[in-house]
Amino acid sequence: MIKQRxxxxxVTLFFTLAGIAQSTxxxxxxxxxxxxxxxxxxxxxxxxxxxxxxxxxNYKVQGSYAYDDKESNRKxxxxxxxxxxxxxxxxxxxxxxxxxxxxMLVTKFGGTDKAGEALKSVSGWAExxxxxxxxxxxxxxxxxxRNNLYEVMSVMGFWWTSTPTDEEGKAWGWNFSYxxxxxxxLKTKAFRFPSSVSYAESVRCVRD
Numbered sequence: 001m002i003k004q005r006x007x008x009x010x011v012t013l014f015f016t017l018a019g020i021a022q023s024t025x026x027x028x029x030x031x032x033x034x035x036x037x038x039x040x041x042x043x044x045x046x047x048x049x050x051x052x053x054x055x056x057x058n059y060k061v062q063g064s065y066a067y068d069d070k071e072s073n074r075k076x077x078x079x080x081x082x083x084x085x086x087x088x089x090x091x092x093x094x095x096x097x098x099x100x101x102x103x104m105l106v107t108k109f110g111g112t113d114k115a116g117e118a119l120k121s122v123s124g125w126a127e128x129x130x131x132x133x134x135x136x137x138x139x140x141x142x143x144x145x146r147n148n149l150y151e152v153m154s155v156m157g158f159w160w161t162s163t164p165t166d167e168e169g170k171a172w173g174w175n176f177s178y179x180x181x182x183x184x185x186l187k188t189k190a191f192r193f194p195s196s197v198s199y200a201e202s203v204r205c206v207r208d
Contacts, residue, residue, distance in 0.1 A: 023039070023040045024037065024038065024039050024040070024054070024136060025037075025038045025039075025040070025051075026038060027053065027091075027094075029059060029091045030091070031059060031091060032059060032060075034058060034059070036053045036054070036055045036057075037053070037054040037055050037138070038051055038052065038053055038054055038207075039051070039052055039054045039135070039136030039137065040052075041108060043104065050101070050104070050206065050207075051206065051207040052097070052105070052137065052204055052205070052206050052207075053094070053204055053205045053206075054136055054137060054138050055078060055138065056077060056078025056079070056140065056142060056202040056203060056204065057078050057079065057081070057089055057090065057202075057203040057204070057205055058074050058075075058078040058079055059079070059089055059091070060079065061081070061085050061088065061089050062085060063081060063082040063084060063085030063200070064079040064080065064081045064082075064085055064089065064200070065079060065080045065081075065145050065150075065200050066079060066080075067080060067142065067143055067145075067150050067153055068150050068153075069150075073153075076124075076140065077140055077142040077143075077153070077202070078142065078202055078203070079202075079203075080142065080143070080144065080145045080200035080201055080202060081160065081200055081201065081202075081203050082197065082198060082199065082200050083160055083171050083195075083197035083198075083199075084197065086160040086162075086201070086203045087162055089203055090203070090205035091205070093207060093208050094205040094206065094207055094208060095162065095205060095206055095208055096160060096161070096162040096203060096204075096205060096206075097159070097160075097161055097162065097204050097205070097206045098161055098162050098163050098206075099161040099162075099163035099172040099192075100163070101161075101206055102159070102161050102172075102174050102192070103192075105119070105135075105137070106119070106174070106190045108135075109134070109135045109137075110188075112189060112190050112191070112192070113188065113189055114188050114189075115135075115188075115189075115190045116131060116176045116177070116186075116187060116188045116189045116190045117131045117132055117134075117187060117188040118131065118132060118133070118134045118135040118137075119131060119133075119135050119137040119139045119176065119190065120132075120133065120137075120139045120157075120176050120187070121133055121138045121139055121140050124140055124141055124154060125141050125154060125155075125178045125187075126141070126154045126155050126178045127178050127179065128179075128187075129141075129155075129177070129178030129179040129186075129187045130187075131176075131187065137204075139157050139159075139176055140157055140202075141153060141154045141155055141156055141157045141176075141178060142157050142158070142202045143155070143156065143157075143158070144156070144158045144199055144200065144201055145199065145200035145201075146196070146198070146199040146200070154178070155177070155178045156175055156176065156177050156178065157175055157176050157202060158173055158174075158175045158195070158199075158201040158202060159173060159174050159175065159201060159202045159203065159204055160173050160195075160201045160202070160203055161173060161174065165194045167194060169196060169197055169198075170194040170195060170196055170197060171194070171195060171197055172192060172193070172194060172195070173192075173193055173194075173195040173201055174190060174191065174192055174193070175190075175191050175193065176189070176190055176191070177189065177191070
């Protein structure tokens with residue numbers, strides 16, 4: 001019994017040090033019955049638990065789009081939302097992640113130079129650009145819709161924040177790249193960027 005407790009403690013310590021989410025769970029959206037995986041970790045500054053959805057939101061609202069307008073893409077990738085739609089799409093008790101929450105997530109899992117690898121999914125990325133998903137975030141390369149065109153699925157993933165920039169018509173987003181030939185360091189990086197609110201990007205919700 002003592003050996004088992006010690007082993008459990010060591011395993012927990014290992015995964016915590018390795019950046020693995022401290023706990024996982026599920027949430028069912030009562031609006032349409034869809035169930036989403038979740039992951040949680042401690043905010044060391046406030047000693048509170050932060051819970052994110054571990055899948056892209058897939059709730060249909062005006063201003064949301066399936067990649068290439070193909071419903072079959074929704075199951076794995078979720079929907080792409082223009083910014084105004086993204087701010088309203090999360091279910092009750094959840095909200096579109098803020099820029100500060102994204103910054104905390106990226107910092108938690110290695111910072112902008114390394115977090116991409118921990119936050120990216122283990123499959124689906126082009127040119128061997130897959131991550132380890134050691135965070136539990138499972139970031140997929142869902143692409144983007146801009147100027148009525150769908151682009152870079154399997155190459156890049158884009159996610160909205162609820163935070164506007166100082167420039168009119170733009171809001172902050174975050175993305176990961178696949179890391180192409182000769183550019184392998186890109187697969188580890190997380191990028192913060194100002195994006196036009198008319199673009200449609202993926203959404204991750206955070207529990208209130």
